[in-house]
Amino acid sequence: MRLSVRTRDPASFARTGTLSLAHGEVRTPAFVPLATKGVIKTLEVHEAADLGFDMVLGNTFHLFLAPGHELIARLGGLHRFMGWDRPVITDSGGFQVFSMGHGAVADEIKGRGKPSPAGPNGSRATVQIAEAGVTFCSYLDGSARFLGPETSMAVQAALGSDIALVFDECTPFHGGRDYTARSTERTHRWLDRCLTWHAEHGPEGQAVYGIVQGGVEEDLRRASAQAVAARATGGIAIGGTLGEDKDQMFEVVRWTVEELDSAAPDRPRHLLGIGDVDDLVRGVELGIDTFDCAMPTRIGRHGMAVVPDPAGRWRVDLAKGRYRESDEPLLEGCPCPACAHGYTRAYLHYLLRARELTAMRVLTVHNLSYLQHLMASLRDAIDAGRLAEAARAVWDGAAPWEMPAAAPS
Amino acid sequence: MRLSVRTRDPASFARTGTLSLAHGEVRTPAFVPLATKGVIKTLEVHEAADLGFDMVLGNTFHLFLAPGHELIARLGGLHRFMGWDRPVITDSGGFQVFSMGHGAVADEIKGRGKPSPAGPNGSRATVQIAEAGVTFCSYLDGSARFLGPETSMAVQAALGSDIALVFDECTPFHGGRDYTARSTERTHRWLDRCLTWHAEHGPEGQAVYGIVQGGVEEDLRRASAQAVAARATGGIAIGGTLGEDKDQMFEVVRWTVEELDSAAPDRPRHLLGIGDVDDLVRGVELGIDTFDCAMPTRIGRHGMAVVPDPAGRWRVDLAKGRYRESDEPLLEGCPCPACAHGYTRAYLHYLLRARELTAMRVLTVHNLSYLQHLMASLRDAIDAGRLAEAARAVWDGAAPWEMPAAAPS
Numbered sequence: 001m002r003l004s005v006r007t008r009d010p011a012s013f014a015r016t017g018t019l020s021l022a023h024g025e026v027r028t029p030a031f032v033p034l035a036t037k038g039v040i041k042t043l044e045v046h047e048a049a050d051l052g053f054d055m056v057l058g059n060t061f062h063l064f065l066a067p068g069h070e071l072i073a074r075l076g077g078l079h080r081f082m083g084w085d086r087p088v089i090t091d092s093g094g095f096q097v098f099s100m101g102h103g104a105v106a107d108e109i110k111g112r113g114k115p116s117p118a119g120p121n122g123s124r125a126t127v128q129i130a131e132a133g134v135t136f137c138s139y140l141d142g143s144a145r146f147l148g149p150e151t152s153m154a155v156q157a158a159l160g161s162d163i164a165l166v167f168d169e170c171t172p173f174h175g176g177r178d179y180t181a182r183s184t185e186r187t188h189r190w191l192d193r194c195l196t197w198h199a200e201h202g203p204e205g206q207a208v209y210g211i212v213q214g215g216v217e218e219d220l221r222r223a224s225a226q227a228v229a230a231r232a233t234g235g236i237a238i239g240g241t242l243g244e245d246k247d248q249m250f251e252v253v254r255w256t257v258e259e260l261d262s263a264a265p266d267r268p269r270h271l272l273g274i275g276d277v278d279d280l281v282r283g284v285e286l287g288i289d290t291f292d293c294a295m296p297t298r299i300g301r302h303g304m305a306v307v308p309d310p311a312g313r314w315r316v317d318l319a320k321g322r323y324r325e326s327d328e329p330l331l332e333g334c335p336c337p338a339c340a341h342g343y344t345r346a347y348l349h350y351l352l353r354a355r356e357l358t359a360m361r362v363l364t365v366h367n368l369s370y371l372q373h374l375m376a377s378l379r380d381a382i383d384a385g386r387l388a389e390a391a392r393a394v395w396d397g398a399a400p401w402e403m404p405a406a407a408p409s
Numbered sequence: 410m411r412l413s414v415r416t417r418d419p420a421s422f423a424r425t426g427t428l429s430l431a432h433g434e435v436r437t438p439a440f441v442p443l444a445t446k447g448v449i450k451t452l453e454v455h456e457a458a459d460l461g462f463d464m465v466l467g468n469t470f471h472l473f474l475a476p477g478h479e480l481i482a483r484l485g486g487l488h489r490f491m492g493w494d495r496p497v498i499t500d501s502g503g504f505q506v507f508s509m510g511h512g513a514v515a516d517e518i519k520g521r522g523k524p525s526p527a528g529p530n531g532s533r534a535t536v537q538i539a540e541a542g543v544t545f546c547s548y549l550d551g552s553a554r555f556l557g558p559e560t561s562m563a564v565q566a567a568l569g570s571d572i573a574l575v576f577d578e579c580t581p582f583h584g585g586r587d588y589t590a591r592s593t594e595r596t597h598r599w600l601d602r603c604l605t606w607h608a609e610h611g612p613e614g615q616a617v618y619g620i621v622q623g624g625v626e627e628d629l630r631r632a633s634a635q636a637v638a639a640r641a642t643g644g645i646a647i648g649g650t651l652g653e654d655k656d657q658m659f660e661v662v663r664w665t666v667e668e669l670d671s672a673a674p675d676r677p678r679h680l681l682g683i684g685d686v687d688d689l690v691r692g693v694e695l696g697i698d699t700f701d702c703a704m705p706t707r708i709g710r711h712g713m714a715v716v717p718d719p720a721g722r723w724r725v726d727l728a729k730g731r732y733r734e735s736d737e738p739l740l741e742g743c744p745c746p747a748c749a750h751g752y753t754r755a756y757l758h759y760l761l762r763a764r765e766l767t768a769m770r771v772l773t774v775h776n777l778s779y780l781q782h783l784m785a786s787l788r789d790a791i792d793a794g795r796l797a798e799a800a801r802a803v804w805d806g807a808a809p810w811e812m813p814a815a816a817p818s
Contacts, residue, residue: 037763037765038756038759038760039760039765039767040767041765041766041767042766042767042770043767044747044750044767044770044771046750066759066762066763067733067755067759071733071734071755074734074736075734075736075753075755075756080751081753081755081756082756083750083751083752083756324476324480325480325483325484327483327484338453341453341455341492342489342492343492344484344490346476346480346484346490347447347484347490347491347492350447350475350476351447351448353475354446354475356446356448356450357450357451357766357769357770358448358449358450358451358452358453360766361451361453361766361770362453
């Protein structure tokens with residue numbers, strides 16, 4: 001794999017380029033839709049290509065538990081299994097097993113909410129973390145399962161993804177500096193074990209990304225970035241606790257990118273689990289090449305559409321009563337396949353209230369398309385030397401196709 | 410509206426033709442997918458056109474209760490509301506209100522199962538049938554609602570369908586001859602009230618179909634067919650109790666068509682709620698021009714795919730454990746958009762077990778496409794004078810694209 005950088009924005013870390021992978025090229029910066037369980041929820045995976053996406057993300061943890069990586073391998077690998085012949089990145093399962101151990105999945109790790117107490121029904125008790133790896137109970141049948149660096153890499157090898165992520169501990173926000181320091185060191189040891197396993201057994205053409213941890217401690221983050229950059233990884237992902245608010249999150253990202261920009265300037269950078277509209281703009285300015293996030297698909301299933309919004313929420317909740325009689329389109333001027341059919345907000349509101357699955361599908365298509373257009377317009381803005389202007393337009397409430405140097409829709 | 414008959418099969422009642430309606434033409438014989446609540450479940454309505462369908466069916470009862478026909482009218486009518494610019498037929502709501510009164514919806518009316526007893530939680534108590542119409546409780550909020558001949562026509566006028574069905578009583582199989590006779594006479598009086606209302610208030614270009622009732626009594630059926638044929642209806646639907654098995658059902662259809670063939674030879678005939686593969690073939694041979702049925706969409710949501718099957722069930726249940734590791738495609742050679750992506754039965758089995766909504770969508774697309782190809786091949790077989798041969802091929806397990814004179818797929 002290789003990242004060819006085309007344009008570097010002189011005023012920021014932003015850059016455009018092409019990531020060449022075993023199954024094709026990814027135009028960067030790019031948003032990567034989730035095909036967590038081998039499917040983009042409510043869509044078929046191939047529809048991501050029609051929406052303009054080059055890569056999707058599969059989930060090692062979930063596919064390991066069901067249907068199992070051995071079965072997927074026997075059926076020809078994850079690409080063939082889910083009907084997608086373009087690049088696939090698989091996460092390592094680290095986030096999911098540690099989410100079970102450290103409390104409610106995203107909230108705790110991302111620093112939102114309170115630490116969840118361990119207890120008879122608490123989730124901590126279901127996970128044992130050791131140097132070898134993590135033992136946990138399957139959410140499907142309660143059976144004891146194990147994932148460690150080598151297992152995770154073996155699962156990802158069986159899945160046959162273009163990019164495998166190394167197995168890491170996703171440290172909780174409330175873990176404290178000592179725990180974070182020890183955990184980050186173990187993550188680096190696991191990184192070496194993953195690379196060793198992959199050098200011997202990894203499938204040809206599969207790239208491996210290391211993961212930078214270090215919580216919200218500046219010295220730990222910078223050291224972790226240097227440690228990952230020093231290894232022979234194909235690319236570098238930024239994971240773990242990114243802070244308790246967005247400003248802290250981007251400070252953590254900035255520390256990391258500052259180190260990577262000198263220590264591994266040409267390696268692609270992936271920001272794990274981040275994808276709000278404002279986060280994508282700020283992440284691009286901070287030199288992130290690829291992003292993944294459940295947001296567009298998840299909020300779509302909950303009745304919400306991504307829209308321009310100077311107030312900073314970037315979404316509208318169509319299940320709200322105020323849309324019952326709304327003749328407005330979902331989003332005026334939106335070139336997405338769902339908006340092309342001219343559905344009114346009243347129709348979508350009605351479908352949501354009637355629990356018609358079509359509503360989830362329509363909103364998923366719209367939301368993914370919105371992020372794809374946003375990324376395409378950001379790429380074009382960088383190439384045209386107008387990124388700052390484009391970012392300002394987003395803050396002011398511009399739709400992706402209204403941004404300076406917007407991609408043709 | 411007008412039915413131009415192109416070919417009449419010399420050996421049966423079968424015929425091909427074109428039904429010209431306000432929003433376009435329908436190639437007959439045709440299967441009409443259900444857009445019951447203003448959406449084809451799990452699909453967008455416009456996808457029916459991509460699958461080759463010319464018309465969909467909306468449901469007066471459900472749309473009357475939510476979101477309400479007034480709202481749909483304010484938003485430009487049912488076509489605009491659901492994003493479909495081709496013909497729409499709306500049923501009258503009769504089947505649904507009487508289903509509430511006469512027990513479990515389809516089972517009772519179609520003669521399957523036992524009559525359901527009235528009781529404190531029974532559904533009979535919720536419906537009062539009078540000469541004026543039917544009072545019932547909304548399943549959404551328990552409020553008392555009324556549907557009668559004029560209301561039903563007014564709702565369908567507001568929806569703006571191309572074909573409105575008259576309000577009828579769908580007599581239960583277990584009602585007995587006397588009840589059926591009285592009910593059928595009332596249905597004829599309601600037919601006159603519907604036509605009177607429509608002559609004064611009906612939207613321009615909307616056709617009205619009368620409905621033949623009469624249960625399983627030959628004389629009542631024949632008399633009802635004559636009564637409906639004697640009125641100035643645009644077309645004629647066959648409804649109500651069609652018997653306790655398929656042989657009886659087609660005897661009832663044959664009595665009806667024998668009468669219609671002399672009394673109203675050029676008026677289109679719709680068979681309500683019937684759509685199994687074998688039923689479509691036999692219905693076409695008996696001169697039915699259009700069919701509607703929940704089967705393809707409903708069984709798709711329950712994990713079943715329509716397939717050729719000489720054993721006569723025409724379906725495969727992909728949730729069964731035997732498909733867990735099956736590398737077989739959903740259906741070899743199937744030209745449908747779902748099969749084109751090469752999903753294995755194992756993948757669909759896995760998605761069903763993981764409760765991924767995509768599985769329902771894929772199976773719905775496949776099932777509808779199968780019926781569309783079947784109807785296209787039957788049309789071509791009639792035009793080629795090879796209907797009997799084509800029907801035999803279906804019984805022998807041929808897929809629609811393997812039938813004599815099959816439509817190109």
